[in-house]
Amino acid sequence: MQHGLKSFFAPRGVAIIGASATPNKLSYGILRNMTLYGYQGQIAPVNPKADQILGLKCYPDITSVPDPLDLAVIVLPAPAIPATLEACGQRGIRAVIIISGGFKEVGEQGAALERQILEIASRYQMRLIGPNCVGTLDLYSGLNTTFIQGVPERGGIGFISQSGAVGGGVVDYIRDKFIGFANFASLGNEADITETDVIEYLSEEEHTRVIAVYVEMIRDGQRFMQAARRVTPQKPIVLLKAGRTGAGARAVSSHTGSLAGSHAAYRAAFQQSGVIEAQTVSDLFDISMALAHQPLPQGNRVAIITNAGGPAALLSDSLAENGLQIADLEEHTRSALRGRLNPAAQVANPIDMLGGAEPPEYEFALQQALADPNVDAAVVILVPQALVNPLEVAEKIIHVSGSRQKPVLTCFMGEWSVQQARQRLHSSGIPMYVFPEIPGRVLGAMLQYARWRQQSEFEAAQFNEFDRAAAAQILGQAGGQEALGEAQTRPLFEAYGIPLVAGQAAHSPEEAAEAARRLGFPVALKIISPDILHKSDFGGIRLNLNDPQEVRTAYQEMMESIANRLPQARLEGVLVERMADKGQEVIIGMRRDPNFGPLIMFGLGGVYVELFGDVSFRVAPLTRREALDMIHQTHAGKLLSGFRGEEPYDLQAVVDVILRLSQLALDFPQIAEMEINPLRVFRQGALALDGRIILS
Amino acid sequence: MQHGLKSFFAPRGVAIIGASATPNKLSYGILRNMTLYGYQGQIAPVNPKADQILGLKCYPDITSVPDPLDLAVIVLPAPAIPATLEACGQRGIRAVIIISGGFKEVGEQGAALERQILEIASRYQMRLIGPNCVGTLDLYSGLNTTFIQGVPERGGIGFISQSGAVGGGVVDYIRDKFIGFANFASLGNEADITETDVIEYLSEEEHTRVIAVYVEMIRDGQRFMQAARRVTPQKPIVLLKAGRTGAGARAVSSHTGSLAGSHAAYRAAFQQSGVIEAQTVSDLFDISMALAHQPLPQGNRVAIITNAGGPAALLSDSLAENGLQIADLEEHTRSALRGRLNPAAQVANPIDMLGGAEPPEYEFALQQALADPNVDAAVVILVPQALVNPLEVAEKIIHVSGSRQKPVLTCFMGEWSVQQARQRLHSSGIPMYVFPEIPGRVLGAMLQYARWRQQSEFEAAQFNEFDRAAAAQILGQAGGQEALGEAQTRPLFEAYGIPLVAGQAAHSPEEAAEAARRLGFPVALKIISPDILHKSDFGGIRLNLNDPQEVRTAYQEMMESIANRLPQARLEGVLVERMADKGQEVIIGMRRDPNFGPLIMFGLGGVYVELFGDVSFRVAPLTRREALDMIHQTHAGKLLSGFRGEEPYDLQAVVDVILRLSQLALDFPQIAEMEINPLRVFRQGALALDGRIILS
Structure with a gap:
């Protein structure tokens, strides 16, 4: 496991190279963010034109910054960066974040510059994040090398984003919603450090309970899969991939300057390595929030506790559409509910306590539902009512679900009157969603992940009885060819033990008849020609030949007819094959x-x-x-x-x-x-x- | 068109029967809401135990309330309602909202009470909304008969909800988001007035520009379709249906006490009547918001103007998944953009102006995109940046899109720093979405609706050459049967001109051979027996008979073999059919x-x-x-x-x-x-x- 990335999240000292004293500069924003969130290490602005910025002593160059110093953040014009990086290397810095753009994303000249800095970094065994990124933040060390305004609450989500903008937008969106982050890294062009490196780091990072990832492209797919296969049995990875469609992939390519690849491959890779694929940005955090703090469901049976029937019906649809069932409550549970709730309440699942339901009724119903052995997970719905205090309901939910045996999600349908309830719920690790369709989707993802965790370990299938040397020889002989015909694919497949219909090449009517006799009737004939790829288009296939005479006649007819239609084609004979049974x-x-x-x-x-x-x-x-x-x-x-x-x-x-x-x-x-x-x-x-x- | 419902939204006077003086009662909440939003008519609390409530003169009974009085809102225990309704009828009130529950939704006794109030209403030609509902509100008349806290902004959405809870939750969610409503009606049990009645009313209501509907079930599907087919060519209907799945339908049934029906029928009905089906609650308002104020796209080519590549890629995916294309900008447009934007900006579509894009650049790019003849719609993306003021960008967008020739949607990805921008945009009729996937979905729905509007009028296909009398006779004879065999379905289908493979019944080997000769070979024989539904399971079908002798033999063999296997089956002969050609x-x-x-x-x-x-x-x-x-x-x-x-x-x-x-x-x-x-x-x-x- 890769531990070398700790300096990017919890360094003992940070230099901000290019820190400006002008408040409307990004580099000023970074420096200010470094001072705002409790970071305890040294913060060293580097700027030859200033003595101090924001009350911090300023250094003329990186060489003059004293220890401790683990990380340099560079915010300089692209052309100035190689020399600065050299200086960092000389100073012994092994972790550098390059915020500046102007590299691969702007074309060939930038790409050359990017190769240059990579070469410098490798010479000094330096690790790089960026260029063209918005930096990292860590809610536990207090490090914040971004210029984003505000930070999320402390929590369990580690967020990796190839797009700084998506990262910034997300932070802006969630900062008042009490969705807790452990850390965030924006990776930009990924000249050195990639999403896979950070996934490996976060898999061992103690505060990170779920790894949320936004990617536009994964360059080394095999390495990503190997890493994900190691990580997902312990820690969930939820990932949103841009470029699922042709239009999206083109947008990614024009934006990153790299080829996005086919989404079929991405989807397969995610399935094979237990990565949960999110469909939208909100989906990414809806799911991550639940995985960060809730236990996984042991099965697919869900109890719904609600004060309104409509949202419960919408949730029921969403549960069914995501592979979950409405739990059949035990008679014991139903009779307990009947004895305590409004006489008009529905005590079958969904448990509809009606609009007047008070906090104690929520408490009782949730308790009963969670205690029912037929229930694997519970969703509590509250629609704001004039006379019910959502915060009190939230307190009861927190209290009942304290033991964390089964996942509890909530839908408090509103915004204005449920803000405080959200804060309490989220601070207690219980996800609150606004609309009733969301918990269905989230539980579906949790269930899928729970099933992945139960699977046996990855072990690629191994064969011994294949003949690699024979295959190598056939392919070696095929040297300059673009495509292999059946006469070549047959022995190749045979070398790898792929079962083939019995067949044999023949170069005359008599040879064909003889081959047919040996293989057994009925047989098929197929033309052998390097110039004919689609045999059936030119009469190059004859089926169901029942005796030697039919075979001889068919051979002659085929040769003559093709020779007439494609005089230039080289005809090397036919393949005689036993007709296969139906199947x-x-x-x-x-x-x-x-x-x-x-x-x-x-x-x-x-x-x-x-x-x-x-x-x-x-x-x-x-x-x-x-x-x-x-x-x-x-x-x-x-x-x-x-x-x-x-x-x-x-x-x-x-x-x-x-x-x-x-x-x-x-x-x-x-x-x-x-x-x-x-x-x-x-x-x-x-x-x-x-x-x-x-x-x- | 139905105009009788005006009294439910803009009455000249309203009585609140059962208005309480106790602030924590729902009926007090209703009375307070009646006074809060500018309603200009008479507000008359009816309560024999109070002289005045909230400064309003209180009446002991409905009879003593003076004119003008168009609407009564009843908030009394269910058993007291029949007598009150009688009194309203006598007083000449023709519009009544019954808020109280305790009717059909609680079982048979309640259903009987519901039938009783319906009978009273019909005797007085009174129209009823409810029972078991949360009332109506109208943002233009100021009427508010609900107890929901707060109201949305004034705007163009008319919202009909069969669930009061969903209505209340939605209002709570949107009230600070500046999504404008014209009115809202919660319909509860729909004892009298249904969603279709209100759709017809809103179709003519001047402030309503789009009709948003939440339904759990539509009782009279044919009437709904007829109404929707009349309305949708002029005004869009966006509808969310709960109970799409088996689990959802069961939840609806247990909650409403009615059968939900199959979603295949609903989906077909929506498609056939131009109703846009929303998938989630947020989808319902995301789409409605755009339809309320934006023009429809004339085609599917979309321009994206953005300050970040990642969200543009996500939007591109969403556009492609919803049937839209990334517009090919004209060279003229691209060169204009090149001349003005950051040299590193992408001037192909998506137009990525990079993170530093300022409000004037947004203005210029949007102007250019909208002027391009290859562009049918534009989406503007802003990811908050430390140095860019979202509100100023909003102002520029409002300015440029003022002419409303082509739809303009926006995604301002965030919450904290884009609140003011949202207020400005929404107040100007420009939808702002938080996440980049949403405008793709919304434009897809707009395009689908635009295409519906371009379709010719509905005209059911008519046939004249069918023989109804013959069909009636066959069905009449089939009286007690549960199923019709082929011998009966053939003449029935023939009577309606459905082409059948040539065939004829036969009752002996000779008759069968004779029929085959007349029909032409090859033929098939099929057993005729009222006791055999699946003919092939019992050897009751013989195919490809090529001459009269084969037919005779097949007839005899079939009769003997079936008689052996099913001795009790009545065998009435065979159907001789010409073998049909391949197809x-x-x-x-x-x-x-x-x-x-x-x-x-x-x-x-x-x-x-x-x-x-x-x-x-x-x-x-x-x-x-x-x-x-x-x-x-x-x-x-x-x-x-x-x-x-x-x-x-x-x-x-x-x-x-x-x-x-x-x-x-x-x-x-x-x-x-x-x-x-x-x-x-x-x-x-x-x-x-x-x-x-x-x-x-």
């Missing part, structure tokens, strides 16, 4: 993602993959369980698992092919794309009927 | 919804309808265009329209069958369910191959 056809594919590497695809075969887009993705390497998950994530999974009472197909055979194809992709980076289309799946076993490989 | 199979069905009547279903045939749930719904009657829409809403629509360059199938033939089936359902309410499964569709024409009808 369910699926597709297994791979394309190489720029950030994550081999991205494996599974989907239903035929016209339906295109019509319904019924596909799922995973990043290789993957476990047997992940391979099975990716099948079940599609509708095709239902079809294979014994739809409408049919006997199920051989899922394990499909899993096997997925894993072997993944291994092949991992072993040979020169393979850009692969596809087995179709893989025909039987009640026992599966056979690849056709394959296609594109080299990079 | 694409679809399903057309109907079931009767308790609130909306005939709900028509279209979907892809075979295993895929169940696997993918690829179906769409519409409420009958429907237009040709709606029938076509429902096909295109499914993936099957793509398959029929000429997928992958294939020749398209005959969509109009499918439309025709949908409309004829709808007509049959409308004409004969005793048909509970119908299904044509499959309808085989050809390049020209379509044929029903099998049908099933269930009677109620």
Whole structure:
């Protein structure tokens, strides 16, 4: 684990290089923020033109700043930064935050400057945050190297943002809502330190209970996944990714100057490493807030305690849409509620105590609900009523949920009259949401994460019986080719143990007939030609040939007809294949993602993959369980698992092919794309009927 | 149009019956609210035990209240209400709001009381709002018969809520956000006045620019659709429906004591009548706020003006996910921007002016974007920066967007430092959202509504060439049956002009062979038996019979085999059908919804309808265009329209069958369910191959 980042959050001394004495400068704002939130270390403004700023002694250069000094924050024009960085290195500083922009994000010249500072940093074994960022803050050490106005309350959320603006906007939004942060880091261009580095630091940081992340792009996807797989069994990661759509990805690219990559790969990576993907900025903090202080639900059965039916109905919809159920209360619970609540109250779940419900009734109902063994989580709804004090209700909720055995979320529907209640609830670690749909979404995310935690450890599937050398030889021979035809993909797949329909090449009618006899009838013929990729378009496939004479005739007809239609094509013979039995056809594919590497695809075969887009993705390497998950994530999974009472197909055979194809992709980076289309799946076993490989 | 409801919003005088002098009573709260917001009419508390309350003269009973008096608000225990209502009737009051609960929502006894007050009201031609509601308010007349603390700003949203709690929560939430309301009505049990009545009133009410509705159930679905179809071409209706899921519907039922019905019917009804369906409470007001004051977009091309790239990327995603595009700016626009903005700014769309952007730059960029002919709408993003004053940016936006040719929405990402800006923007009719995902969703809804407005008028498809009498006779004969077999559905479908595969009943091997000769080979045989619904399960279907002898043999074998397996089944003969040509199979069905009547279903045939749930719904009657829409809403629509360059199938033939089936359902309410499964569709024409009808 990476501990070297502590200096960015809790250094013993900080120099602000370029600190201005002019109050409307950003660097002045940073210096002021350094003084405002209880930071106990040395604060050293560096500015040759001032003696002191904000009552702090000013230094002419970094060399003259005395110890202790762990961190330098640079706010200077970009061209001045290399020399300053050199000076920092000489001074022995190993942690630097570069706030200034003017680097990669402004084009090639800036990119060159960015390479230069990275080279300097590496020479001095310095770690860099930025450039082009808004700095870091730590609510426990009091460090604040940002110029954002105000800070959040102290709490358990560690927030990492690639966008300083998103970070600033969020702080502005939550600062009066008592949503507690442990720390915040804005990473800008990530010239050195990336989101993954900070995730690793925060995973060990004591005050951080949940890691919230906003990213526009993850450069080293494999490293991110490895880190996340280590962290998420202990600490949740909630992440919002910009650039889910083509338009969003283009916006990210034009803004960051980097390629965003496909969201299918991101989504797969998040699923495979237990990262909770947020859909919106508010979603990110709605979920993080709950994970920071509430226990995880042990199941999906929720009790609703409310003083109004409408919001409870909206919450019920949201729970159902997020995989949760309305708990069936025990008769014991219902009779206890009946004995105490308004006689007209609903004691079935939702427990609707009606508009007149007072704080003691809330207390009693929540107590009963949490004690019910059929209840895994509770949501308390309060709609402001003229005669009920929300703060008192909040106190009762805090009191009852003190033991923290089961998660308790609340919806106090309003703003004006529930401000104080929110402060009390949030300070006590109980999330309060304004609208009733939110707790449903949040509990859904908590449940998903709880299930992830229960999963066994990650262990990538391993095969021994594949012939790497044979595969290397075939690919070596394919040297300059762009694509491999079936005659080449067959032995390649065979080398990795992927089951193929029985087949054999033949170069004359007689050879074909002989091959057919050996394979067994009926057979199919497929043309072998480096110039024909889509064989069926040119009459290059003949099916269901039943005897040697049919095979001979078909061979001759095929050769003549193609020679007529494509006189320039090189015809090297045919592939004779035994016709496979009936079965369910699926597709297994791979394309190489720029950030994550081999991205494996599974989907239903035929016209339906295109019509319904019924596909799922995973990043290789993957476990047997992940391979099975990716099948079940599609509708095709239902079809294979014994739809409408049919006997199920051989899922394990499909899993096997997925894993072997993944291994092949991992072993040979020169393979850009692969596809087995179709893989025909039987009640026992599966056979690849056709394959296609594109080299990079 | 219904104008009788004016007394509920702008009466000349109001009596509060049961007004208490005790400040912690709800009825006191109502009286106080009546005095707080500028209401100019008479306010008459009725309470025999007080002389005056809040300085207002108190009357011992309703009879003694002088004119003018248009509205009575009753806040008394339920049992006292019938007598009071009688007195109101005698006094000549024609508009009454009953705040009190204790009616249908508490069980059968309350339901009886509710029937009683409805009877009294109808005797006096009185209109009722409630019971069990929180009353009405009108920001222009100053009327406020609720006990909610505070009111929203004046504005253009008319809000109708079946739940008083949701209404109260919303007011509490928005009151300091400067989201303007014209009026609000909470309808409670809807004993008399329903959401549809108030929609009709608000459609003509001058201050109401958009009608926002929260409903838990719509009892008279057909009337609602008719009203909405009249209103939405002029005024938008945005609606949130609780009970979308099974769990939500059960919560609604237990809370309202009524059946919620299926959400498929609601969703279809909203689509067919131009109602914008909101997904959450915040969605309801996010959308309504924009529709109240902004013009509709003429197309889907959006310009983004921002001072930060991250939020612009998030907005880009949201735009793409909601059917909008990032506008391609003209070179003219880009060069103008280049000339004026920071040299490092992005002048392609999103227009990213970078963190230092000042109010004049916002003004210039927005001006340029709105002037670009490639732009249909603009979203302005501001992330608070230490040195930029959000209020000044707001002023510039207000100034530039004054002409209101194209919609302008804003996202000021924060809370603490953007409060004043929000007030200014909202007071000027420019929506400000906190998070960048929201304007994408809102513009999507605006675009959908704009397209609805451009549609031609509603005109249900009409057929003349169907034989209602013949159909009536068949159904009459089917009297006590629960289900109709194919022998009965065939003539019924024929009577309504639904094309059927050629077929004929036969009662002996010879008759069957003779029928086959007449129909043409190959043919299929299907057993006719009132005791066998699923023919294929018992060997009751034989396909592809090619000559008379095959037909005779198949007939005999079928009869013997079924007689052996089901000795008690009555076997009435077989249906001989010509085998239909190959084609694409679809399903057309109907079931009767308790609130909306005939709900028509279209979907892809075979295993895929169940696997993918690829179906769409519409409420009958429907237009040709709606029938076509429902096909295109499914993936099957793509398959029929000429997928992958294939020749398209005959969509109009499918439309025709949908409309004829709808007509049959409308004409004969005793048909509970119908299904044509499959309808085989050809390049020209379509044929029903099998049908099933269930009677109620």
